[in-house]
Amino acid sequence: MPITVNDRTHDLPDDPRVSLLDFLRGHLGLTGTKKGCDHGQCGACTVLVNGMRINSCLSLAALHDGDAVTTIEGIGTPEDPSALQQAFVEHDGFQCGYCTPGQICSATAMMDEIANGWPSDASAELTGEIKPTPEEIRERMSGNLCRCGAYSNIVQAILATQEAQS
Amino acid sequence: MTVHFKQDEPDTRNLLDQGSQGVIGTAMSRPEGLAKVTGTAPYSAEYRFDDCLVGVLVTAPFTKGRITGIDKETALAMDGVVAVIDDSRMTARPAQGGAGEAPQQSPRQICYYGQPFALVVATSFEKARHAAKHLPFSYEADDVSDIPLDPETAETEAGDGGMQAGDLAHAMATAEHAVDVSYTTMGHASAAMEPHAAIAQWDGGRLTVHASLQMPNYNISELADALDLTEDKVRIVSRYVGGGFGSKLGLSEETTAAALAAMELGKPVKVVMSRQQVFQSIMRRSESSQRVRLAVDAEGRLTGFGHEARVSNLPGEEFAEPVLQSSAFLYAGENRLLALDVARIHQMTAGSVRAPGEAIGMPVLEAAMDCLAEEAGIDPVELRLRNIPEKDPGKGLPFTTHELADCLKKGAEAFGWDSGPRKPRQNRDGEWWIGTGMASAARVHNVAEAKARVTLNADGTARVQSDMTDIGTGTYAILTQIAAEMLGLDPANVMVELGDTDFPRGPGSGGSWGAVSIGSAVVIACDAIRQSLAKKAGIDADDLKLKDGKLQGSQPRSLSELLDGGNMSEEGHYEPGDISDDYTSSSFGAFFAQVRVNRHTGETRVDRMLGAFGFGRVLNEKTARSQCLGGMVWCIGSALTEALHFDPVDGHLVNCDLAEYHVPVHRDVPDLEVMLVESRDPAASAVQGKGVGELGMCGGAGAIANAVYNACGARLFEFPMTPDKVLADMPD
């Protein structure tokens, strides 16, 4: 079966060593997904696979037979950005912009995880409704490094989007 | 036309405040923001060229010696391998910021563990990586016991920045209160999120390189020198740079290697360093050992001030972490001693990492000031206020604007600083000790030569062009605002094009000088256009009011009407002048922090942190604030977690990735507060502003150290203050 990326289907690469990240960036030209470490240590390569966030550098493309992948390009475009993308611009949730697609993909899935009641280390209870507090967001976003240090603004952008949507 | 302005004296024309558009200083969002958040902004490795080959660097697995042979045949027999490049022109270490000439070449001579010496080029990344990993080569390594690796025992040379006045020893002996304290700080990595990357193309006569570099204006000279080409045969493009923090100031190894490969093979070649290669073969901030001596009289006024430091670098490297840079002028004290030593060791190159000098000098000085405040029984804010000198105590020069007192007072008030008696271990919440601390901030202000072209088009839009970069600093935003303000345009009608050496030479992004230097060049170009417009309109330039694309007055006329189908183009050229002989100039600020320290584990969490910063004019409130926020995040990292660990046996960097080198993550950073204490500094630049890019990390780690002591009573003399060290020093 082919792989679906942002609603378009593609054949998987011949070389089994190609990571999902390199497949997206190199083979499909979807360079919005970034490579910061290639070792699952920075989150710059975060994409959604079947709606869940993963580090695409830690996964071989060949393993995604039949999967549906959403990258930053599938989340919004300059002409039609998502609410979260717009909030990042408004709140200056980035500086150099290199970690940014990963932050946004990660936060998009993270908001669903909170809505679905998945607990985290910052949650008071393991069950029941989870409130999207700043601490809850910081904990859940800690896999996405930002060396420019835009963290405070990123949290503000996520909170503003959460509030507007609820 | 080129309009030249050399700043020999304060620029009191204050041109930016004459504009009518009302956009300068505002919190305008970045014009390139949508491109960044949608992943459509192209970084250096992301340009698509037909038949692009991929190169992977091969690095030395030993510390010092030479590569004696490379078995290219075996590599070339591997799947997809096109070439093994081991040209003697490859660069073996990065150029220092502003070098303007090639760094060390002859890559087969190995001077540090992890030095690149060859490039394997193949048809795909996977194939190149495989072949690079299995490339057979032979080498002769020097005996590690003969290689100097320990900065404490290696031979030293005197570095810049030393000075002596009066008799510090006597001042210490006769002081009412004195402290004599020694500290160590560990090395840091820039760890910009985008690894170093380049794609080179050679058309047989000219080289074009898309590379992630902070200073194309210097990098073009460095690359041309390395390749024995004239500069007109080289073009560097760096439109988006995924963070630099000093690591991309100078030409780095992948760019030269990609260029040589493209020239040899006649095809585009892309080389991206792995994260481990970035850590091991780009710049480290030197570790340091520092001694601070402070002597005060009964009123708490400094009579003696001593700051000595030892840092390290490779033999022959000129750069020495300028630890004492702000100590030279920050506080009073007629008996002064400053001294810097550089130990020569064979670890990777030491160079600029965000705020070289102050990043480690200021936290140490500010931690020592806290010891002094306790010793003298004076509130730490008050102690600093009492010791702000009238003039630079070393050089006797007046300061340009001096915002320290303002920042200390405003910051203390906003933070809710308690100026009552301070004792550690007064506040506990369960297993957490809670405490506060503060520190001053200072970062020397620099400007650099800068050129920019501004074109006012016939349709009333404008274009700004320079090879200046935006490394996340906000250059696209502030130049849009400056041109819009000066020419009376909606910012949406200003297009800024950066990072291309085919445009006029900018100052490069580094040393916090970028915004004010290139901003000054744009002001100068726009002013010349304003003069021409006034002439055309037949009015005095002083009476020219431009707003929303129109000449204001009793009968408003649109700019396009005035331009009558033509355009106007001017190149602004800003040059630093003799004014630096007349003034000492620095940006200033104050940090306040509240921390929690776990009494069982020694873990420190920053609960709250506020920074008040004064750097003259604020060009964009949003991006300036972001620069300060970023700096404060670096304060948290350098205070608590960031440390390069080198193997004492062979000097290789052990923690060369982001799992083991701990930069702050989301949960380490509370909602930081930034106050911008604005003024106009006409002696600092033609935009009346000073540098801000690094100020936010110049001292804040000291505020955190002081808060740790106030919380739990652990007085630490080493950075970072990891839990093991805090716990070892915490009273029972």
Ligand code: FES
């Ligand atoms: S590139 Fe995948 S986590 Fe860093």
Ligand code: FES
């Ligand atoms: S914006 Fe530069 S790393 Fe996050």
